[in-house]
Amino acid sequence: MTKQRINIEEIIRDIKKAKLNDLQMMDKYPLDHKQLVFVLGKLADDKHISFGRMINAVKGCLTGSDIGTAEECLAVIEKYFPKASGVKTLKHRVENAVDKKKSQDEFQRQMQKPSPILKWFKSEYPGVTLHPEIERMIKVTDIYSDTPNSHVISIYQHLTETPKRLTIIAKNNHLFSGLSKYEANRMWHYIMLVTLAENGIETFFIVDVMDPMTCHVCGHIGFTHLPVKKVRDSIIKRVSSNSFLPKKLFPSVEDIDNMPPNEKVRVLMENGWYLPPFCDNCRCQIAPTAVPVSYFAGAP
Ligand SMILES: [Zn+2]
Numbered sequence: 591m592t593k594q595r596i597n598i599e600e601i602i603r604d605i606k607k608a609k610l611n612d613l614q615m616m617d618k619y620p621l622d623h624k625q626l627v628f629v630l631g632k633l634a635d636d637k638h639i640s641f642g643r644m645i646n647a648v649k650g651c652l653t654g655s656d657i658g659t660a661e662e663c664l665a666v667i668e669k670y671f672p673k674a675s676g677v678k679t680l681k682h683r684v685e686n687a688v689d690k691k692k693s694q695d696e697f698q699r700q701m702q703k704p705s706p707i708l709k710w711f712k713s714e715y716p717g718v719t720l721h722p723e724i725e726r727m728i729k730v731t732d733i734y735s736d737t738p739n740s741h742v743i744s745i746y747q748h749l750t751e752t753p754k755r756l757t758i759i760a761k762n763n764h765l766f767s768g769l770s771k772y773e774a775n776r777m778w779h780y781i782m783l784v785t786l787a788e789n790g791i792e793t794f795f796i797v798d799v800m801d802p803m804t805c806h807v808c809g810h811i812g813f814t815h816l817p818v819k820k821v822r823d824s825i826i827k828r829v830s831s832n833s834f835l836p837k838k839l840f841p842s843v844e845d846i847d848n849m850p851p852n853e854k855v856r857v858l859m860e861n862g863w864y865l866p867p868f869c870d871n872c873r874c875q876i877a878p879t880a881v882p883v884s885y886f887a888g889a890p
Pocket of ligand 1 (some may be wrong): 798817866871872874
């Protein structure tokens with residue numbers, strides 16, 4: 591397909607004549623984002639386009655994850671409508687989107703790096719394939735285990751828990767082969783939960799990543815403390831009744847927002863949302879609330 595030659599001046603004349611709004615305009619002309627910003631600026635210059643319509647254009651870019659365009663449109667808006675109300679809020683939204691994008695790019699870069707624990711697993715258990723979701727969770731653990739607020743989790747998971755869980759998987763690999771990514775993710779945490787129960791640990795908590803990429807649902811569930819044995823027992827009940835995953839896969843923000851901790855625990859327990867995943871690309875982990883010193887005695 592040959593790229594259509596675009597005459598911006600002609601387009602601007604056309605837009606004004608046809609009195610197109612911003613969405614119709616973007617629909618009709620195959621403008622790349624630089625051209626779009628140029629057109630918006632020109633229209634603003636001639637007072638043809640209103641502030642509200644430019645705001646909508648920026649919101650459209652944010653929805654479409656076209657952060658570059660959103661930033662450039664914002665620059666145009668700040669130039670032509672510096673004092674208009676709503677500019678500040680819009681700027682805030684664009685900045686958040688930029689932060690999120692940066693954190694996504696960094697995450698993707700980290701995910702490409704080879705993982706020492708996966709390397710260990712492949713040499714220890716040649717021929718055993720891991721569920722892709724488990725590989726993802728291991729890399730997530732690798733990436734975030736060095737952040738200062740997860741120091742205890744880091745020690746716990748790296749020295750004892752991850753290899754132990756991988757060994758269990760290697761020996762029961764058939765259990766994971768037919769699972770959906772959500773089931774595999776939950777099973778991964780369930781193995782840890784069983785280990786916690788066996789070690790007399792009474793409560794665990796949800797560790798969300800707390801970066802700009804963290805969704806509202808995970809952010810709301812993060813640092814909720816739950817009872818180990820009660821959760822384990824209700825999972826055992828669900829597994830035997832073939833409903834390991836809840837009917838409604840993930841909670842919505844409305845399900846858990848503005849709730850005192852006890853109430854939140856009750857809602858999570860009742861609906862079967864007590865172990866990650868809580869969203870489609872969940873990176874949440876679980877960790878013991880308090881670990882007896884003796885637990886680390888045998889750690890390498
Ligand atoms: Zn999550």
